[in-house]
Amino acid sequence: MELASKIGTAALLVAMLIFLIPQAKNIYANTRKGTSSEWLSFAVIICGIFFFVLILTKFV
Amino acid sequence: MQGNTITVRDSSAILATNKLIRNTYILLSMTLLFSAVTATLAIALRLPPITNLIATGGALVLMWFVLPRTANSSAGIGVVFATTGLLGLGLGPLLSMYLSLPNGPQIVATALGGTGAIFLGLSGYALTTKKDFSYLGGFLFTGFIIVLLASLLNIFLGIPALSLTVSAAVIMIMSGFLLYQTSAMIHGGETNYVLATIGLYVTILNLFTSLLHILGFASNE
Numbered sequence: 001m002e003l004a005s006k007i008g009t010a011a012l013l014v015a016m017l018i019f020l021i022p023q024a025k026n027i028y029a030n031t032r033k034g035t036s037s038e039w040l041s042f043a044v045i046i047c048g049i050f051f052f053v054l055i056l057t058k059f060v
Numbered sequence: 061m062q063g064n065t066i067t068v069r070d071s072s073a074i075l076a077t078n079k080l081i082r083n084t085y086i087l088l089s090m091t092l093l094f095s096a097v098t099a100t101l102a103i104a105l106r107l108p109p110i111t112n113l114i115a116t117g118g119a120l121v122l123m124w125f126v127l128p129r130t131a132n133s134s135a136g137i138g139v140v141f142a143t144t145g146l147l148g149l150g151l152g153p154l155l156s157m158y159l160s161l162p163n164g165p166q167i168v169a170t171a172l173g174g175t176g177a178i179f180l181g182l183s184g185y186a187l188t189t190k191k192d193f194s195y196l197g198g199f200l201f202t203g204f205i206i207v208l209l210a211s212l213l214n215i216f217l218g219i220p221a222l223s224l225t226v227s228a229a230v231i232m233i234m235s236g237f238l239l240y241q242t243s244a245m246i247h248g249g250e251t252n253y254v255l256a257t258i259g260l261y262v263t264i265l266n267l268f269t270s271l272l273h274i275l276g277f278a279s280n281e
Contacts, residue, residue, distance in 0.1 A: 006215050008113045012120070013212045017205065019124055024201035034195030042196065042236070045185070049178060049235045053228075053271065056174045057278035060167050 073248075080245055081187070083253040087140065088260050094141055095148025095261075102152020103159070115150030119143045123258060136254040144261055151265070158272060163279055171272040179264055182235055186242035193236075193243035200236045207233060224277055230270040237263045 034042075102111060122143045130136040158164045186193065207229050214222045241259050244250040250259070 005110060005113060008110075008117075010212060010215050012113065012117055013208055013215070015120070017208050017212070020201070020205060020208070024198075024205055027201050028198035031197035032195050038191075038195055041191075042193075042239075045182070045239070046232050046235060049232065052178065053174070053231060053274065056170055056271070057275060059170050060163060060275045060279040 076251075077246060077248075080251065080253050080256065084245060084256040084260065087137070087253060087257040091140055091144040091257060091261055092264070095144045095151070095265075098145045098148035099152045099155060102149045103156050105152075106156065107149070107153055109153045109157070111153050112150040115146040119146040119150070122146070123262075127254070127258060131252050131254045140254055140258055140261075143258060147261075147265055151269070154269065154272070158276060161276070161279075167272065167275045167279055171268055171275050174271050174275075175264060175268040178231075178235060178267060179238060182238040183242050186239050187246065190246055191243065192247050193239040194247065194249060196236050196240045200233055200240055203229065203233045203236075220277075224274065227270040227273040227277075230266055231274070234263045234267040234270070238267075 122139055127136065127139050127143065130139050155168060158168050161167065207226055210222060210226050210229075214226065238260070241250065241256065241263065245256055250256045
């Protein structure tokens with residue numbers, strides 16, 4: 001990657017961080033806490049996605 | 061009498077939710093088609109890789125500063141098309157790069173199919189179970205910020221393993237966002253179909269580009 005492109009990408013990422021950090025703080029403070037069963041069901045879904053992506057890598 | 065009022069309110073809320081979901085998916089499919097057209101245009105015109113940076117910057121400006129002011133008017137739809145058109149244009153050079161690989165078309169097609177399958181599967185799951193995934197908000201936003209910091213670090217370090225880890229983390233986080241955003245439409249967390257569309261569009265785009273990266277890596281290219 002050229003230096004100018006690297007600097008441009010870095011500037012874009014910094015802008016995203018500046019914009020998103022206050023929103024993330026707000027959401028983190030105001031969202032309800034999930035129960036252990038809710039987190040477990042989410043973990044199962046994510047494991048399913050992980051294995052699906054693993055299968056996809058076998059096709060290429 | 062009170063029971064009747066509650067029933068009327070419930071049915072009007074259900075109708076509003078159904079309308080929101082229908083409008084969101086109609087606009088989402090139209091914007092996806094439109095960005096496919098702009099991406100094809102970028103490939104045909106052989107636009108340079110810097111297009112991605114410029115188009116993404118322009119799209120972020122529209123998303124952050126213009127869309128919140130126009131989301132409640134018809135102008136919001138135009139802004140959504142402009143944003144997704146720019147993001148599609150930015151995707152063009154990346155697709156050109158992958159398509160030029162020996163098994164490039166297969167990588168792109170697999171990434172496209174995989175993204176579609178994840179989107180349909182998770183949206184279908186959230187819509188049919190009607191589970192409330194609002195508890196994921198803090199976790200997903202924090203995870204995304206960590207991913208952005210890692211990406212920033214890796215621009216200058218250039219570690220392939222870190223790049224691959226970031227892509228894998230983005231797929232997991234975007235999968236969570238799909239559940240979170242779909243659930244928000246059902247449970248009233250999101251009532252504006254323009255904002256719901258742009259949220260889902262960006263999630264799908266991130267999912268697609270990360271999957272493309274992982275599949276490109278898996279095929280040793």
